[in-house]
Amino acid sequence: xxxxxxxxxxNEAVPAATAGGNPNEAWGSRIGLILAMAGxxxxxxxxxxxxxxxxxNGGGSFMIPYFIAFLLLGIPLMxxxxxxxxxGGRYRKGHIPGMFAAIWRHPAAKYLGVVGLxxxxxxxxxxxxxxxxxxxxxxxxxxxxxxxxTTQEAMSAxxxxxxxxxxxxxxxNWVPFLFYFISLGATIFVLSKGISGGIEKxxxxxxxxxxxxxxxxxxxxxxxxxxxxxxSPIEGFQFIYSPDLSRLGDATVWLAAAGQIFFTLxxxxxxxxxxxxxxxxxxxxxxxxIATAATNETVEVVLxxxxxxxxxxxxxxxxxxxxxxxxxxxxxxxxxMPIVFQGIPGGQIFGAMWFAxxxxxxxxxxxxxxxxxxxxxxxEFGVRRETVAWTVGAVAFTFGILTIFWLQYGMLDEWDYxxxxxxxxxxxxxxxxxxxxxxxxxxxxxxxxxxxxxxxxTVFKFVMTYVTPLYLGVILxxxxxxxxxxxxxxxxNKSAGGDIAPGNxxxxxxxxxxxxxxxxxFLLMIRMAWKRNGYDDRKGFxxxxxxxxxxxxxxxxxx
Amino acid sequence: MSTGAMLFMALSWxxxxxxxxxxxxxxxxxxxxxxxxxxxxxxxxxxxxxxxER
Numbered sequence: 359x360x361x362x363x364x365x366x367x368x369n370e371a372v373p374a375a376t377a378g379g380n381p382n383e384a385w386g387s388r389i390g391l392i393l394a395m396a397g398x399x400x401x402x403x404x405x406x407x408x409x410x411x412x413x414x415n416g417g418g419s420f421m422i423p424y425f426i427a428f429l430l431l432g433i434p435l436m437x438x439x440x441x442x443x444x445x446g447g448r449y450r451k452g453h454i455p456g457m458f459a460a461i462w463r464h465p466a467a468k469y470l471g472v473v474g475l476x477x478x479x480x481x482x483x484x485x486x487x488x489x490x491x492x493x494x495x496x497x498x499x500x501x502x503x504x505x506x507x508t509t510q511e512a513m514s515a516x517x518x519x520x521x522x523x524x525x526x527x528x529x530x531n532w533v534p535f536l537f538y539f540i541s542l543g544a545t546i547f548v549l550s551k552g553i554s555g556g557i558e559k560x561x562x563x564x565x566x567x568x569x570x571x572x573x574x575x576x577x578x579x580x581x582x583x584x585x586x587x588x589x590s591p592i593e594g595f596q597f598i599y600s601p602d603l604s605r606l607g608d609a610t611v612w613l614a615a616a617g618q619i620f621f622t623l624x625x626x627x628x629x630x631x632x633x634x635x636x637x638x639x640x641x642x643x644x645x646x647x648i649a650t651a652a653t654n655e656t657v658e659v660v661l662x663x664x665x666x667x668x669x670x671x672x673x674x675x676x677x678x679x680x681x682x683x684x685x686x687x688x689x690x691x692x693x694x695m696p697i698v699f700q701g702i703p704g705g706q707i708f709g710a711m712w713f714a715x716x717x718x719x720x721x722x723x724x725x726x727x728x729x730x731x732x733x734x735x736x737x738e739f740g741v742r743r744e745t746v747a748w749t750v751g752a753v754a755f756t757f758g759i760l761t762i763f764w765l766q767y768g769m770l771d772e773w774d775y776x777x778x779x780x781x782x783x784x785x786x787x788x789x790x791x792x793x794x795x796x797x798x799x800x801x802x803x804x805x806x807x808x809x810x811x812x813x814x815x816t817v818f819k820f821v822m823t824y825v826t827p828l829y830l831g832v833i834l835x836x837x838x839x840x841x842x843x844x845x846x847x848x849x850x851n852k853s854a855g856g857d858i859a860p861g862n863x864x865x866x867x868x869x870x871x872x873x874x875x876x877x878x879x880f881l882l883m884i885r886m887a888w889k890r891n892g893y894d895d896r897k898g899f900x901x902x903x904x905x906x907x908x909x910x911x912x913x914x915x916x917x
Numbered sequence: 918m919s920t921g922a923m924l925f926m927a928l929s930w931x932x933x934x935x936x937x938x939x940x941x942x943x944x945x946x947x948x949x950x951x952x953x954x955x956x957x958x959x960x961x962x963x964x965x966x967x968x969x970e971r
Binding site: 601 | 918919921922923925926929930932933934936937939940941943944947
């Protein structure tokens with residue numbers, strides 16, 4: 359196993375003879391890298407959002423556009439992000455502003471990269487809150503705290519009590535803060551230990567547990583007999599996989615499927631690129647990229663689709679389960695599933711496994727979110743990793759506390775929409791245009807094949823150049839017209855979180871202003887970094903490695 | 918469960934599981950010395966060891 363190459367001061371003169379990617383950090387093993395990448399992609403969305411989206415969009419009629427989007431959007435974006443990341447690593451850039459500037463020698467490139475710093479910070483701030491709910495409910499399952507609440511209404515009241523909204527006063531006010539503190543603290547602790555010492559170790563430990571728990575739960579759900587409605591869990595599969603061709607003409611189904619593929623693979627976040635920047639051009643990214651995407655899809659389709667919906671169908675019937683799913687993805691996980699667990703032998707253990715599974719899915723994603731910010735401050739300002747990690751943690755904690763207090767006013771929904779939905783699509787669109795159009799398809803193709811263990815089918819060159827940007831452009835325009843503009847203007851007094859009570863508009867405005875403030879802050883930091891290090895936008899950065907981009911790719915993919 | 922749904926489910930699962938098994942089998946077959954910084958030796962270094970004390 360190669361040891362990380364030490365580079366204590368990233369601002370020192372670039373050693374001309376080094377031949378690797380970003381030498382500030384390194385992966386310890388290829389399996390560790392793929393597990394970390396897959397852990398980044400596999401998140402709460404695989405087990406909660408996927409069944410919710412499938413239920414809301416007609417089950418079988420959702421799955422056909424879902425797989426098409428996976429082929430035309432998901433896989434190409436995965437390769438593009440690995441390619442951008444590794445190319446950035448050639449110039450010792452593990453952050454998006456640097457990666458964009460490495461591709462496009464224009465002063466605007468670095469500023470476009472601000473999205474790759476803003477999105478991770480904003481998403482980290484609220485994602486760790488969602489993660490803390492899973493940790494709390496793991497504990498509540500073990501202790502049987504919610505036992506006895508066997509109706510949707512009672513369980514909903516229990517959940518809202520924990521969220522400090524609603525009238526139920528089951529929990530003390532400090533409880534959610536405690537679990538949030540632990541969840542964020544664990545995330546930052548792992549992050550502070552670095553790539554191979556923290557993130558890779560967590561992935562090697564957390565991903566097998568996640569798989570094991572998911573398989574056990576899926577098998578247990580399949581063994582459930584017919585519920586009071588006389589419906590077996592198999593009917594859940596019937597719903598998900600019954601191909602209803604009549605809804606294929608509905609544009610919203612196609613957009614929902616594309617959106618799900620987009621979010622489940624964690625593209626547009628800036629994290630895959632940072633992970634890939636620690637590879638050299640001698641390392642494969644073509645096969646590793648497809649392995650990461652495939653692993654995520656297996657977890658989502660095979661495991662994620664076999665737990666929540668079949669279990670809910672068995673307990674509440676097809677129409678009851680659909681009603682729950684359509685009321686929100688979190689209701690499936692935090693309201694329906696606890697009721698299911700209360701109705702089966704050993705329910706406390708299975709409940710704990712379900713929420714622990716969600717926690718591991720969450721933490722392997724959350725640790726990835728801050729890595730682009732850590733890379734930025736380490737590489738451009740020479741700040742120690744631990745210092746950046748704990749500072750980012752403190753900032754995220756401050757925003758998180760505000761989000762918990764303002765949950766009922768829709769702050770989390772607002773941040774989730776602008777950073778976690780719309781922002782991801784914007785970022786992905788920018789990087790596809792930069793990598794395939796400005797960097798040029800030939801260079802992109804050569805770059806992807808450097809060190810490749812497989813040869814990517816040539817049809818994907820066409821897909822990545824034309825189909826993927828067009829697909830993304832359509833999604834962006836559609837979302838802008840149907841959602842972003844109405845939400846921005848608070849049309850019908852509705853924000854991203856739904857209806858706004860009179861007088862509560864101020865919370866929405868403050869949530870948005872905070873995002874604007876974060877954008878301005880990072881723009882200033884980028885400007886400072888470029889000035890401080892004397893970068894010339896037109897000349898680009900010095901290459902840290904000696905592998906020329908023009909090295910021909912051998913047919914058959916062997917290097 | 919209808920035949921159509923069963924077929925579609927079988928196709929979906931075969932696709933994602935097949936892609937996963939194919940990619941991982943390829944990775945395991947072509948696994949070489951992993952050299953993240955490109956400066957390592959061609960073969961993995963031998964861990965240091967000391968002769969047992971007598």
